[in-house]
Amino acid sequence: MQLSTFQDGLAAALMPQGAHPADTAPWLSALRSQPGFAVYRNTVHKACINALQANYPTVCALVGEEWFRAAAGLFVQARPPTDGRLMAYGEGFAHFLQGFEAAAGLPYLPAVARLDRCWTESHLAADAPLLDAAWLARQSPEALSGLRLAPHPAARWAWSEEHPASTLWQRQREGTPLDAELQWQGDGALLTRPEGGVQWMPLARAGIAFLDACAAALPLEPAAAHAQQAEPGADLGALMAQLLQAGALCAPPHLDEDNP
Template structure:
C-alpha cells in the first residue's frame, strides 16, 4: 500500500473510531449523515457479537452494563475478520482494566470460559485419540507425547471459583444464586460429539495440558503437574482427560 493510501486509511479509521478527522476528504465524508449510520452500524455489529459470544458475562452483569463494556472494547479492538462469529478475543483481559469490575473480580475468569466455549465450538474437526494404541504404548513403557484435540480448551483461575459461577450461569435456566467456596477453580471444555461439553479441572491437570500443548512427553508433563499440585493422582487425572476426549493423537 502506498503512502497516500495508507494516510487515507488511517484517517478513515480515525473517523470511525473517534468521530473526527483532520483529512479533508474523510472529513467531508464524516459530515454526511450516512456516515454516522455507517459508523453506528459497525459498532452495533461488534456489540451484538460480543453480547452473543459472552452470554454468561451478560447474564451476570445485565444487558445495559454488558453493552456499555462491549462498546468500549469495540472502540479499541475492531474485528480482524469480516465474520463476527469469533469476535471477542482479548475481552477477558480488557475486563481487567474496567474500574467497575473490581467489585466483580471473578468476571474476567468467567469471560475467559465464555471465550473457551466459543473457541471449542469453532475449532477444526479432528479424529479422537486411539485409546487402545495408547494403552499398548504405555504398557510397553514408552514415554509418549499427547497432542491436545483442536477443540480442547482449559482455563484455571488461581483465586476465584469461576467454574462454579460460569457453569451455573451459562444457560438462562441456570442457577443464578450461588454461595461457592471462595477458592481457585479450573475447567476443561471439549467437543467430542459436535457439542461442547465442560467439567471442572484441577490446577495440576491444567498444567499437564499446558505441557502437552508445548510438546512435553507424558513424564515431563506429569512433572509439571505435580509441581503445581503435589497430591495429584496422575493416573486418575490422565484417565479423566482421555475419557473427556481431550486428545487427538500421540507420538
C-alpha cells in the same frame, strides 16, 4: 486510487475512533460529511456490541445487559474487529475487564470472561482425530515415557486461583442457582468438542498443569511429573481417563507402524 486504500480508509472511518493515514484524504472527508455516514457508522458500532454480547453471554447475564453494553461500547472503541467473522470477535475482553474500573467490585468477572472466550475458541477450532485410548494402552512403558501428547485443537482449559469462576460460569450456563452450596475457592474447567458440540466439565489443578505441559510439547513422563508437582497425590490414571473420555487429547500425527 487503489481498492485496498479505499477499503482500509473506509473501514477505519467506520470505527468510532478510527485512525488511518487516509482519514484526511479529501475523498474520505467528503464521504464522512454526508449525513447518512454517521448512521452507517453507528450501525457498525452497534453490530460490534451485539457480537460481543453474543460471544460473552455468561458475563452479560452476571452483570446485566445495560452494564455489559456500556462496557462493550468502550471495548469496541479500543479494540475494533480485525476479522470479518464477528463470531470470533472479542479476544482480549477478559484483559480489558481486568483494567475496567467499573468491574473492580467483580474480581471474578475476567476469569468468567476467559471461559466465555474458551467456548468460542473451542467452537471455532479445527477438527482433528482424537487420541484413542485402546492405542495408548498398547504402547510399551518405554514408548509411553517419551510420547508427546498434544491437546486437541478444540480443547481449552482455564484455572482461577482465587475465585470459583468455573462454577459460576457453569451454573449460569446451565441455569443452576449461583448460591447453591457454593464454596468460594479457586477452580478450573475443561472445554472440548468431541462430538461436534462444545462440552465442559470441572478440571483439577493437576489436569490444568498436565495440559499446560502437553501444550509445551513435554514428553509424557515429565508432563505427569508436572501434574503431580501442581497437585501432590493426584490420581494420574483417573486424570488420563477423564481427558481421553472428554476428547482433550489429539491422536499423534504419525503412528508407529510397528506398534499400531
